[in-house]
Amino acid sequence: MNFTLNVLGTASALPTTERYPSAQVLNVRGRLFMIDCGEGAQIQLRKSGVSFLRIEHICLSHIHGDHIFGLFGLLSTMAMLGRTAPINIYAPKSFAPILEFFKTRFGEGILYDINYVVLEMTSPEVVYENRNVELLAFPLNHRVETFGYIIREKMPQFNVHKDAIAKYDLTLSEIGTLKRGEDVVREDMVIANSEAAYRPYNPRSYAYCSDTAPFPELAQWVKGVSVLYHEATFPAEMSEMAAKTFHSTTLDAANCAKEAGAGRLLVGHYSSRYPSVDFYLDELRSVFPESYLTRDMDVVEISFE
């Protein structure tokens, strides 16, 4: 049951020869969520082998160019490839004129619906769900309206231990009760849910927080995620510049991961001042050991605990 992240671009503002601007694709059980779409995203997508036409959701954090200049090309290419399935785009309201412009100037020949979901929440809210997965959005702290995302598996139903079925001669109705997480109450006994049932897996989750300066609520909102992606545009020594530009340093990202009790921290959105960001890793791990630097074209498997 897939939960795989393809990192397509790790540059901030200015791309480099090694880094494309921000774009990622998360595959959750075969459903594809694109997160941000910087220039060249479609080219990186093609290299990654991820199928364009299977992307169902595009989650945009904000309308700075380095997060959206790849969108027009991507939507156009999907049209040229004959897409008919609708696509959802989640974005702040500042995105409305940009989508309007695209549809007016480049929309001829687009045979699929673009469902624009306007983000306006002030705390995490579900913006999409299906049987197994939910997508939440929440505000971040940047120079323009910006939103972060959590994509997570829903809590699975309980499973009933086979030997409990035999031991207690459970009826179908009682099995249903246990699956819902309740105890089975008989005239003469109670069968505890904790004895007869179990969760088959802990739901996995991925949070994307970019671009943002730190703020107190964030760690609560992404509490317990399996993998937290948090921008670390700057190293620790550049904390003043980070604050001024409403970005984060390595220590900001690591502190958030620590406070949130995340499983793993991935960082990206590196300032172009630093051709090599290897030195970021020590700074991150000094606060949060399970920290990793993402690179363009990384594939990250997010496994069950």
Added chain:
Amino acid sequence: MNFTLNVLGTASALPTTERYPSAQVLNVRGRLFMIDCGEGAQIQLRKSGVSFLRIEHICLSHIHGDHIFGLFGLLSTMAMLGRTAPINIYAPKSFAPILEFFKTRFGEGILYDINYVVLEMTSPEVVYENRNVELLAFPLNHRVETFGYIIREKMPQFNVHKDAIAKYDLTLSEIGTLKRGEDVVREDMVIANSEAAYRPYNPRSYAYCSDTAPFPELAQWVKGVSVLYHEATFPAEMSEMAAKTFHSTTLDAANCAKEAGAGRLLVGHYSSRYPSVDFYLDELRSVFPESYLTRDMDVVEISFE
């Protein structure tokens, strides 16, 4: 005296893993002309080592996405790099709302002037010139308003043979006469310009014709160019598709080069149906031997005859 072409992208409509969408930079004596700006052009530029900030002119052929989706990123990046020198953008009038949108939504922080030169001519006209170089534009034959370009050195003044100066004891005024291409008329003799003077070089020229279906005037308009770049989206067998989409085949491109008496033919803008276009070369050379396929990141020196 530089006359060098950097080919940044050779894809048509759909980029491939090997080909970025159309973009080129021509360096004429240190002055940089960008021609078209498909998605990812700034990334290819960075790889090529060509300096962004030295680009003075952006010549857009038409407003199909594969020729302009890299423009917003490029202009933004120039701003972030602190550009103050103005830039000229030559484009059809259909470009006006696109530039307007860019300035409105992404123009904050752009400290340089963008001089938009609207192309409306019905035959080749000079749209820019300096002491040594001129830029001409002319209409092409595509589904939307499209223009081709010629960038050429101006005809140099004549030089006077040193031994003629000695032989005839030429005065400064007479040298000036010869430099202007005239004969020197003395009371007792005429000194023929053809004997005493010579052109130091034949001006070099480059023509860019994409996207276009063939049409009769084109070969006349690009007559005698040193290097002709002509789109060859399709191979010969796809002539019906080419006609339908107002594109050219290999044979169309080669016939144009032959009729124009071009020095060399370069082709590009390859259909994504063909992962390899090697077979295009035979088709081209069957009509015009000095034909070459361009590839992404090619550097072409255009030398004096």
